[in-house]
Amino acid sequence: MAEASEDLIKLERSAEEERAKLAGLDGEERAAQWRRWYDAAVVFQAGYGPRRSDRTAAARG
Template sequence: MDIPDDLIALERAAEEQRARLAGLDGEEYEAQRRAWRQAATAVQAAITDHATASGEPRYKVEMAVKRAARHGDEDPAE
């Protein structure tokens, strides 16, 4: 399955936002959580759009995006 680079970049951006939650609390945590949720919502919408346009099952597109985003890279949460 051919996964566009922009989908991979969106997934990586969402994971980076999630990783930034570590060690935060209070208002800083809530602000970062909102940033992560916005990034996660954007990637989910883009995955749905790509699946619809390509005719591929959405879950397969999502799994391919996640694999491609993590391939060869360390988990940003570590």
Template sequence: MDIPDDLIALERAAEEQRARLAGLDGEAYEAQRRAWREAATAVQAAITDHAAATGQSRYEVEMAVKKAVRGQEEDPAE
């Protein structure tokens, strides 16, 4: 499956936001959690739009994006 670079960039950004949660607590954690949720929402919307525009399964597009990002690099939270 050919995954557009913008979907990969959005997923990578969401993963980076998630990784920043490590070691935080209190207000800092909540602020970072909101940033992560916003990034995750953006990638989910882009995946949904791409799947609809190309007639592909949303699930399959999402899994291909995740595989492309996670297969290229280590988990940023580790």
């Protein structure tokens, strides 16, 4: 479980680093960076999503 948490932290940091790079960009540069941030965020959320669903299903019994 700790390993999964560490992996999620790494994915979240990656997404946040990409988001931070949006500052000061515009036009095509912003669009390209936004896509990199979006892709990183999707990967993070995909890693988080099933675990959340598992907890919800377990809570429902």
